[in-house]
Amino acid sequence: MPAFEQTSFLFPERKADESAKALQVASQAAKITQELRRPRPEAPRISTRELGPADDERVRQDLEHRISAHLPGGRLALAVTDNRYTMISVKREKGPMYRVRLHHMFLKAPPAITRSLARYIAMNDSEASKHLSAFIDEHHLVIRRAARRQRPPVTVETCGEVYDLQEVFDSLNGHYFGSQIDACITWGPRGGKRKRRRSIKMGSYSVEDRLIRVHPALDRRFIPRYFLEWIVYHEMLHQVHDIPVVGGRRQFHTPQFLAQERQFDHYDRARRWERTNLDRILHY
């Protein structure tokens, strides 16, 4: 057995319009936000933060234990993901140590499935593999139907006073992503009196709705296009990268995410501009 091996279950490729619906997952939607905060004395000058729903770490641990019970002499490290295409991936390391990433559809899997998972993880057993494929097919459909039923109506407003978000999104999609990002984008709601804020959510991405929201404070003439692009680019990256559970928390910005974020053409310039113009952005 090689020291390192990876096997994956994949969702079949779908037509573009179908995949948008197919991959919405209603039960565990994550909303990911970029927040700009006024600095506190003890904090770094700017911190951008992501907020997610409460992690269901207990359920993850429970599944890890249930699978481990069928894994003689091996250790299991389980991450639960919301990955679009990969339902199961297994890395087998010396020990043996099994690093497994599972789609969250498995969180409440019945005992027969956890046994098959263990056989698949430990031995790449072909019967177990068939059993799991059937489970994935069945739950994939259920998740899709639920997503379609529960989809809330969303007002999408792309055309702002200064910037057209759809145009910004399309150009980034072509330039960085081979036009493969499948999401809607909208300005957040406007209104209210101008004031000095302590923090502002510049952007967010809703996994369930595949919707990027951008704060209207960025729809102003003094905001350079490369800065707005940076915010949108960041949110688009959330569709590319899955969200593993690390140390009991969902990790929105994995090292791979951050590495790709640095590939933005104006990365340094955008960060510098943010530091210099913090007060102006927060006055909205």
Ligand SMILES: [Zn+2]
């Ligand atoms: Zn983020």
